[in-house]
Amino acid sequence: MEIMIAAVMIGLMLALLAGGVWIGLALMAIGILGMLGFTPRAPGDGMAVAIWSHGSSWTLTALPLFLWMGEILFRTKLSEDMFKGLSPWLERLPGRLLHTNIIGCTLFAAVSGSSAATCATIGKIALPELERRGYPESMALGTLAGAGTLGLLIPPSIIMIVYGVAADVSISKLFIGGVLPGILLATLFMGWVVVWSLMNPGKIPAADLKTTFVEKLAASKNLIPVILLIGGVLGSIYSGIATATEAAAIGVIGSLIIAASQRTLNRKSFFGALMGATRLYCMIALILAGSAFLTLAMGYIGLPRHLAEWIGALGLSPAMLLVALAIFYILLGCFLDGISIVVLTMAVLMPTIQSAGIDPLWFGIFVVVVVEMAQVTPPVGFNLFVLQGLTGRDMTVIARYALPYFLLMVVAVVLLYTFPGLVTWLPGHMIG
Amino acid sequence: MRALLDSLYRLSGVLAAVGMVATLVLVASGVLARPLGIYLPGTDDYAGYAMAACGFFALAYTFKHGEHIRVSLLLERVGPRMRAALEWFSLAAGTAVAAMLAFYAVRMVLQSHEFEEISQGVDATPLWIPQLSMAFGSVVLLIALIDDLVMTTLGRAPARLATHSGEAARME
Amino acid sequence: QTTWDMPTPYPASNFHTENIQQFAKEVDAATGGKLKITVHANGSLFKANEIKRAVQSGQAQIGELIISGLANEDALYALDTVPFLATSYADSKKLWQASKDAVEARLAKNGLKVLYSVAWPPQGLYSMAELKTIGDLKGMKIRSYSPTVARMIELMGGQPVTVQAADLTQALSTGVVSANLTSSATGYDTKSWEQLSHYYDIQAWLPKNIVFVSKKAFDALDQPARDALLKAAAAAEERGWKVSEEKTAWYIDQLKANKMKVQPAPEALQAELLKVGEKMTAEWVEKAGPDGQAILDAYRKLK
Ligand code: NA
Ligand code: NA
Numbered sequence: 026m027e028i029m030i031a032a033v034m035i036g037l038m039l040a041l042l043a044g045g046v047w048i049g050l051a052l053m054a055i056g057i058l059g060m061l062g063f064t065p066r067a068p069g070d071g072m073a074v075a076i077w078s079h080g081s082s083w084t085l086t087a088l089p090l091f092l093w094m095g096e097i098l099f100r101t102k103l104s105e106d107m108f109k110g111l112s113p114w115l116e117r118l119p120g121r122l123l124h125t126n127i128i129g130c131t132l133f134a135a136v137s138g139s140s141a142a143t144c145a146t147i148g149k150i151a152l153p154e155l156e157r158r159g160y161p162e163s164m165a166l167g168t169l170a171g172a173g174t175l176g177l178l179i180p181p182s183i184i185m186i187v188y189g190v191a192a193d194v195s196i197s198k199l200f201i202g203g204v205l206p207g208i209l210l211a212t213l214f215m216g217w218v219v220v221w222s223l224m225n226p227g228k229i230p231a232a233d234l235k236t237t238f239v240e241k242l243a244a245s246k247n248l249i250p251v252i253l254l255i256g257g258v259l260g261s262i263y264s265g266i267a268t269a270t271e272a273a274a275i276g277v278i279g280s281l282i283i284a285a286s287q288r289t290l291n292r293k294s295f296f297g298a299l300m301g302a303t304r305l306y307c308m309i310a311l312i313l314a315g316s317a318f319l320t321l322a323m324g325y326i327g328l329p330r331h332l333a334e335w336i337g338a339l340g341l342s343p344a345m346l347l348v349a350l351a352i353f354y355i356l357l358g359c360f361l362d363g364i365s366i367v368v369l370t371m372a373v374l375m376p377t378i379q380s381a382g383i384d385p386l387w388f389g390i391f392v393v394v395v396v397e398m399a400q401v402t403p404p405v406g407f408n409l410f411v412l413q414g415l416t417g418r419d420m421t422v423i424a425r426y427a428l429p430y431f432l433l434m435v436v437a438v439v440l441l442y443t444f445p446g447l448v449t450w451l452p453g454h455m456i457g
Numbered sequence: 458m459r460a461l462l463d464s465l466y467r468l469s470g471v472l473a474a475v476g477m478v479a480t481l482v483l484v485a486s487g488v489l490a491r492p493l494g495i496y497l498p499g500t501d502d503y504a505g506y507a508m509a510a511c512g513f514f515a516l517a518y519t520f521k522h523g524e525h526i527r528v529s530l531l532l533e534r535v536g537p538r539m540r541a542a543l544e545w546f547s548l549a550a551g552t553a554v555a556a557m558l559a560f561y562a563v564r565m566v567l568q569s570h571e572f573e574e575i576s577q578g579v580d581a582t583p584l585w586i587p588q589l590s591m592a593f594g595s596v597v598l599l600i601a602l603i604d605d606l607v608m609t610t611l612g613r614a615p616a617r618l619a620t621h622s623g624e625a626a627r628m629e
Numbered sequence: 630q631t632t633w634d635m636p637t638p639y640p641a642s643n644f645h646t647e648n649i650q651q652f653a654k655e656v657d658a659a660t661g662g663k664l665k666i667t668v669h670a671n672g673s674l675f676k677a678n679e680i681k682r683a684v685q686s687g688q689a690q691i692g693e694l695i696i697s698g699l700a701n702e703d704a705l706y707a708l709d710t711v712p713f714l715a716t717s718y719a720d721s722k723k724l725w726q727a728s729k730d731a732v733e734a735r736l737a738k739n740g741l742k743v744l745y746s747v748a749w750p751p752q753g754l755y756s757m758a759e760l761k762t763i764g765d766l767k768g769m770k771i772r773s774y775s776p777t778v779a780r781m782i783e784l785m786g787g788q789p790v791t792v793q794a795a796d797l798t799q800a801l802s803t804g805v806v807s808a809n810l811t812s813s814a815t816g817y818d819t820k821s822w823e824q825l826s827h828y829y830d831i832q833a834w835l836p837k838n839i840v841f842v843s844k845k846a847f848d849a850l851d852q853p854a855r856d857a858l859l860k861a862a863a864a865a866e867e868r869g870w871k872v873s874e875e876k877t878a879w880y881i882d883q884l885k886a887n888k889m890k891v892q893p894a895p896e897a898l899q900a901e902l903l904k905v906g907e908k909m910t911a912e913w914v915e916k917a918g919p920d921g922q923a924i925l926d927a928y929r930k931l932k
Binding site: 041042043044045046047048049050051053054057069070072073074076077080081082083085086087089090093261266267268270271273274275277278296299300302303304305306307308310311312314404410413414419420421422 | 470473474476477478480481484485487488492501502504505506508509511512513515516518519520522524525526527528529530531532533543544546547550551553554555557558560561562564565568587588591
């Protein structure tokens with residue numbers, strides 16, 4: 026029965042999406058049809074309430090603000106300056122400026138709790154400059170899609186808060202537990218860029234002129250605005266001036282100040298940024314709305330819950346259980362967003378996890394990494410949507426570019442399983 | 458008629474932008490108020506409503522800019538007749554869903570009014586007021602979809618508010 | 630066979646949720662599987678603030694909520710969070726007896742029927758600093774999450790600061806707020822000892838949850854099923870209060886075990902706090918009118 030329901034819904038979704046129905050509306054259609062077909066409940070009123078409540082939820086307010094910040098910075102000289110400052114330092118490293126995507130996302134992840142905001146902000150800043158310099162599209166978009174997911178793993182992180190509440194695990198410990206795995210993933214991504222660049226020597230544009238150390242230092246003064254901005258936003262969180270959500274507002278105001286000081290702030294650029302951010306947010310909001318309703322429909326139908334119960338009842342060994350759960354989450358992640366997956370399955374799975382003797386803190390980081398994969402798997406992958414919105418390239422193409430980074434996340438999960446200390450050592454020492 | 462519809466879409470875009478600015482002001486107010494010892498009750502709830510207004514009002518405006526995304530893989534690979542059929546199908550399906558959304562969004566506002574639903578937060582707002590943005594936004598989205606569906610059925614190209622702006626970060 | 634969807638706000642491991650799971654099991658057994666209740670815990674179907682509406686409009690048939698969540702609708706719902714009015718389990722039960730009919734009548738207007746109510750452990754004050762008198766609270770940034778709490782903080786001389794649950798951990802560790810009013814249960818669940826050092830067991834109030842059902846769904850049941858439901862509800866109420874009280878002691882032990890300085894409020898502080906409580910009781914009566922006064926009188930008679 027469950028398999029039949031799943032097959033029908035997946036089939037319908039693929040048909041609607043392939044037919045060109047707008048993604049958010051297609052998700053709503055699946056929710057409506059699923060509830061009509063497989064539950065005794067009427068879908069309409071629940072749909073409106075779920076969409077309203079998700080769309081007006083305070084937790085989301087950082088997202089539109091970070092998108093706006095990206096649109097403002099895109100209209101300044103900040104990215105040009107940033108690349109001028111960084112390129113002398115990166116000229117010897119294979120892959121050169123592609124690494125700015127990964128480093129940029131890693132730094133920004135320390136400010137933003139969402140993957141979409143990380144991917145959109147860094148993408149808006151870095152993509153035009155990478156394109157202008159002739160970097161291959163597959164690598165520019167792939168690194169962004171992959172590294173953007175670090176927004177979930179490096180604190181602050183919305184999904185860790187959701188997991189912490191659902192699974193009764195310390196949110197502080199989860200936050201700190203995400204740091205080393207986050208750095209591990211960023212390192213794996215950079216390693217892949219190095220390997221790819223060595224394998225494809227002609228494809229990475231040549232370095233700017235060779236520079237001496239003094240010249241490198243001189244070029245670094247171009248980095249001052251971006252360092253001030255990142256430092257200001259991060260500093261506001263860790264000094265207690267702002268909460269993680271308010272930091273997004275500080276980011277917008279900071280970018281306006283940078284734009285004003287560079288004399289790129291005028292009527293046209295201000296309204297261009299504002300309307301651009303409004304449309305980009307609306308594009309994401311429509312998909313989030315569809316996804317919020319699909320989550321409600323899934324709650325009624327009980328599909329994820331029943332599958333999780335089924336896995337729990339198999340009586341697998343801890344290792345096999347984790348393999349089964351990884352596959353289960355990766356499959357769910359193709360169709361639902363990360364937070365929905367956690368909310369819909371955690372109540373059922375937690376007893377299984379505990380009785381298998383798996384550390385709930387470690388499992389939280391495992392879940393976050395697996396949910397990161399969901400951001401880049403089609404058909405429902407938010408980083409793919411963001412990048413399609415930014416570049417106009419079809420998400421199926423972007424998904425192909427992101428595949429190596431998906432596989433690297435699988436490698437990271439295996440490494441975390443082999444060396445659980447990567448997760449548990451730091452929280453154990455910092456909080457006890 | 459065209460001019461009237463286009464101004465409706467533009468108006469909803471302007472309202473959405475006001476929502477975005479209001480979100481910024483409300484979220485930022487917390488940072489300024491705390492060190493001054495001022496207690497601003499309910500600003501985070503209002504920020505949520507302002508953000509909702511931004512997202513919902515902009516629905517049609519974004520649609521008419523062609524910026525709501527969809528999978529174009531198949532659309533781009535088929536012949537012109539099949540493509541026209543798919544375009545019509547996606548608009549018809551989209552219109553059906555948008556009609557359902559608009560109907561129930563309006564009904565939600567009416568129900569909130571009838572139930573005298575009040576926000577449970579510190580703001581204590583009667584919920585039908587902020588929910589108007591969702592009702593208005595989804596009705597205008599429905600109008601925009603019907604607009605395009607009619608044009609496509611008549612064999613004409615749907616009107617767009619703007620072509621892809623040259624300043625967007627496009628890789629093509 | 631009838632299937633009900635039951636959205637609830639709290640995680641699966643919370644004692645209210647565990648009690649509800651048990652209640653659902655008993656209903657299933659007592660009706661011979663004719664009435665099945667699917668519990669959707671932790672806001673997984675509808676979030677805390679949508680649950681009443683969901684049941685009211687027929688999207689769910691039964692649900693759970695914290696009564697004071699409805700305080701904006703009617704002052705009556707704020708009664709169990711008036712500080713220092715009922716500070717023990719015994720008093721809290723009496724307060725529920727005194728106000729039960731009014732709450733039932735008020736919810737019946739929305740087509741809802743109360744099945745049972747269970748209290749949370751008493752609210753205490755978590756702080757970074759040691760507190761001796763109310764003067765130590767002057768200007769202190771304290772987390773506020775409801776109008777009642779904000780007013781209480783103001784009267785205590787502190788500065789109410791709105792911090793959403795999602796931001797709380799970080800806000801406490803970076804000093805955006807340096808004190809928090811909540812129960813020993815929530816303090817344990819959120820592992821307060823990681824950010825805060827002192828717990829003052831001031832026993833400000835015991836908030837209550839209610840489990841309620843749509844009148845329409847209830848009336849659609851046959852008589853044996855209705856009886857089974859009410860019987861299971863009565864059992865759940867009794868079990869819930871007992872577990873809540875037992876858990877309070879356990880939670881406090883856990884706070885101690887995690888090296889929090891747990892203590893009753895110093896006498897000078899408690900005396901000042903009681904004054905705050907009296908003022909807020911008077912303010913509540915002003916809002917709730919003669920009906921409120923009548924409930925208060927009935928409660929004082931029971932005491
Ligand atoms: Na983050
Ligand atoms: Na996905």
